[in-house]
Amino acid sequence: MMTAPSATATERLEVRADSDVVRVRQLVRTVAQQARLSLVDQTKLVTAASELARNTLVYGGGGEVEVELVADGRRSGVRAVFSDEGPGIADLDLALTDGWTSGNGLGLGLSGSRRLVEQFSIDTAPGAGTRVEIVTWSR
């Protein structure tokens, strides 16, 4: 059994327009099916990806998304990384609070998507862009 998750396929998409957010959803859906996630887990993951891709577009000023099928020897899963070179997030705790938004959204994008996936990590600093990584494994 491998210790570190190994990638078996990687796809990269640019996020520059509304239509790209739809493409990210479709790609994540395809990989989630390859990973044999349940329908509910697929739906949660795709919804989280939609929120995060929109954040990349709206708050990050555009960026890219990497989606890969991963395996840890007994399970398969999907890892998606959303990165932008936007203004970054100054107060991460605040940004992860339900209902808080720096724009005119509902303030559910970050906090809500964190609840929808198994692993969620975020790397950001003012002026240094934002990188969000999510992973969901098959059961």
Place this chain on the structure above:
Amino acid sequence: MSDAVPILKIGSTLLVSIQVDLQDDTALQLQEDLAERITRTGARGVVIDISGLEIVDSFIGRMLASVAAISRVLDAQTVVVGMRPAVAITMVELGLSLGGVRTALDVERGLAMLAPAHESAESVLLAAAAERESR
């Protein structure tokens, strides 16, 4: 910009069936188109069928809540129908409650939900007509 979502009119009800993966600008366009059609046609009800939607994220959820609020101000009722079970589970976990939005399991039940008001209006007219005839 992708294609607009068609709006059908059945009696005094507008029916929208979303069959595409909605991108944000299309969702906003639908919201505007519905408001315009309600005022132009005097529709009293709007049924939005989302059985074709694989996800409802915060943007689409907000659009549905906005349509319900806008139509209420324009004297029409909105019913959202056909939500998939996985979508409902995900939406609740995301933190979206769709407060203020009436829902039904399918189009038929949605239309029935909007019908009683029309039916009672109809029955009032029929009763009035019957009364005139009996004089």
